[in-house]
Amino acid sequence: MTVLKALKKMFGKAEGQSNSPASQPAQSVAPQTEEKSQRSTFDSSSAAANAPAPVAQAKTAARKDAAKSAKPRRQRAPKPVDNWKLEDFVVEPAEGKTRFHDFKLAPELMHAIHDLGFPYCTPIQAEVLGFTLNGQDAIGRAQTGTGKTAAFLISIITQLLQTPPPKDRYMGEPRALIIAPTRELVVQIAKDAADLTKYANLNVMSFVGGMDFDKQLKLLESRFCDILVATPGRLLDFNQRGEVHLDMVEVMVLDEADRMLDMGFIPQVRQIIRQTPMKSERQTLLFSATFTDDVMNLAKQWTTNPAIVEIEPENVASDTxxxxxxxxxxxxxxxxxxxxxxxxxxxxxxxxxxxxxxxxxxxxxxxxxxxxxxxxxxxxxxxxxxxxxxxxxxxxxxxxxxxxxxxxxxxxxxxxxxxxxxxxxxxxxxxxxxxxxxxxxxxxxxxxxxxxxxxxxxxxxxxxxxxxxxxxxxxxxxxxxxxxxx
CATH class of the missing domain: 3.40.50.300 (P-loop containing nucleotide triphosphate hydrolases)
Structure with missing residues (x-):
């Protein structure tokens, strides 16, 4: 009993049971291991150099064993539903503009969009959502301030609301992963995600370097993580310690890929991507302010038949x-x-x-x-x-x-x-x-x-x-x- 308590305290990962029936068979550890072995040829680096250390593998296995033996954690209580109806969000059709009503978005997501005061899509939102809501990978080129963050968040939230979570799920297994190069950008994306999931039963977490690791770990152990926004370095810290497992990632977003290249983060991003499902079994969205040869080569490696969306700003610099x-x-x-x-x-x-x-x-x-x-x-x-x-x-x-x-x-x-x-x-x-x-x-x-x-x-x-x-x-x-x- 003392050993069990120690394991619970050490690992703190409990297996949760979903209230909704899963639309797909629950993923097991063995198939994921097989997928990862197939994925090892995906990167140009040698498999031996990138294989996880035996200690890390043992730690991960022990953590999941401990999670299975621990008492299941209680599911989150559904968020209260108010009297808001889609009819309260009236937006008249306008020539040359796309409404959020023109897509099949969940009422709880539309409620949040209504609260934020967004009646019409920006050009990149209109184009990207036309592809990503159908499950297609996408590569987007757009400058800051064009609304690209909301574009990929709306796509992620729609996917997570439409697909029930697997029955066998651990606290540190996010279903959507967003990687951004800077701490400030991670904080901003997480804030936008929190605003858009206000009425949805989804949890958003952000991991960045420079913040207290233990506090972030306690948050991770307190509830399921649906959407994880992180910088590459801090995410690798959690992953290599066995606190975060990326084998259930359904949607992955790489934001400001050109900036990640400039900052030298691509080797870390490669390590992270190797922990996720194969590119044919996840949706991948990549955004960049520029489409250099290096960015397009990365996109070719990490996406499957992506739609390419390029939005030229009306003016490079705002007239204001x-x-x-x-x-x-x-x-x-x-x-x-x-x-x-x-x-x-x-x-x-x-x-x-x-x-x-x-x-x-x-x-x-x-x-x-x-x-x-x-x-x-x-x-x-x-x-x-x-x-x-x-x-x-x-x-x-x-x-x-x-x-x-x-x-x-x-x-x-x-x-x-x-x-x-x-x-x-x-x-x-x-x-x-x-x-x-x-x-x-x-x-x-x-x-x-x-x-x-x-x-x-x-x-x-x-x-x-x-x-x-x-x-x-x-x-x-x-x-x-x-x-x-x-």
């Missing part, structure tokens, strides 16, 4: 963003930044720099000079990032200084100005940066500092935009010395 470039010496950039913010009394500004050390120095100088600022880079722990974003949203922090990687997944309303302290080397990053302002129909302003070290980056940006940006000399009052604080 007014763009300026100041020609300024590198030694005067900080004075210009300080005076712009202080003299205009701006209260919600994002400043971008190319390197983490630049971000740190800018934040330290602004704070020293009396302007509330915080930094957002790979060096900032996740728990602090969340507090920083809350402070920025609430106006307690006036200036958020970020790198491109850290700022990619930040969606904060009412950012009045974006300042490029250094111009990005990749023109696409410029579009992503200025897209932090002028959102949801509001107007915003982008100001870029072009110095002797980064002015070369301006012509490629103008080529991407398809137009010239007038280069101005800053007024003398914006180059005044920064007053010293005593």
């Amino acid at each position: 963003v007014e763009q300026h470039v100041y020609a300024v010496a590198g030694s005067d950039k900080y004075k210009l930044l300080y005076n712009l913010i202080a003299q205009n009394d701006w209260i919600r500004v994002m400043v971008f720099a190319n390197r983490k050390d630049e971000v740190r120095r800018i934040e330290e100088r602004l704070t020293r000079d009396g302007i509330s600022a915080a930094q957002m880079s790979g060096d900032v722990p996740q728990h602090k990032r969340i507090k920083v974003l809350e402070g920025f949203r609430e106006g307690r922090i006036r200036v958020l200084v970020a790198t491109d990687v850290a700022g990619r997944g930040i969606h904060v309303d009412a950012i009045s100005h974006v300042i490029n302290f250094t111009l990005p080397e990749d023109p696409d990053d410029y579009v992503h940066r200025i897209g932090r302002t002028g959102r949801a129909g509001t107007n915003g302003t982008s100001i870029s500092f072009a110095g002797e070290d980064d002015a070369y980056a301006l012509p490629p940006i103008e080529e991407l935009l398809g137009r010239k940006i007038a280069c101005e000399m800053p007024p003398e009052e914006l180059l005044k010395p920064v007053p010293r604080k005593h």
Whole structure:
């Protein structure tokens, strides 16, 4: 009895019984093992190099044995149903627009879409859902802010609601997996997923590095995981410890595949994908801002006869963003930044720099000079990032200084100005940066500092935009010395 208790405490995985009859036979461990052996040739890496260690295999087997002997966990209580009816969500047909009513979506999903105020699909949602709701794999090219997150979430939720969960199920076996490159993007996707599953009996979990591992583990052990959103590194941590098993993944999404390539995450993603069912037995959706040869090669490996959806933005940069470039010496950039913010009394500004050390120095100088600022880079722990974003949203922090990687997944309303302290080397990053302002129909302003070290980056940006940006000399009052604080 003492040994059993210890095993329960150690593993904490209980086998759950679904209230709904499964539409498919329950998956057993043996077929999955066979599938994984077949999948070993899927990757170009050698099978020997990628085979799981005997210790990990033993740990996984012991964990599942312990789960079978443990007392089944109680199923979640169904979420209360209110008096909402689909008739309450009236959207008139409009020429050239696709309504969510035009797809066969579950009432609980439509209720959540109604609450979010989305009457019509964005172009990528309309095209992607036309394929994915029929079970087809898809590759989508779209920029941030086009609605691609909702597109793949609606597809996932529909699949999970239509297909009852298997009878033999463990707490750490997600049915849908979303992999994203940055912590901020994972948090944002998980928030959107929670909003869309508000009336559905589905649990959303997010795993990111920099957060307390034990807290995330306790959450995993407390209830079934239906939709898991994770960064590659933290997901591998859970998987290699035997806490998360990916053999029941029905839908897998790879978001911002081009960014994952740039950040060197593809080897980790390969390891993760080898733990999922074969590509013919799962639905795979891949999204990228660009379709490079590398991205398309990955898509060919990981998808089966995918639909290819490309959405060209009406404008590369939003018309709601007014763009300026100041020609300024590198030694005067900080004075210009300080005076712009202080003299205009701006209260919600994002400043971008190319390197983490630049971000740190800018934040330290602004704070020293009396302007509330915080930094957002790979060096900032996740728990602090969340507090920083809350402070920025609430106006307690006036200036958020970020790198491109850290700022990619930040969606904060009412950012009045974006300042490029250094111009990005990749023109696409410029579009992503200025897209932090002028959102949801509001107007915003982008100001870029072009110095002797980064002015070369301006012509490629103008080529991407398809137009010239007038280069101005800053007024003398914006180059005044920064007053010293005593």
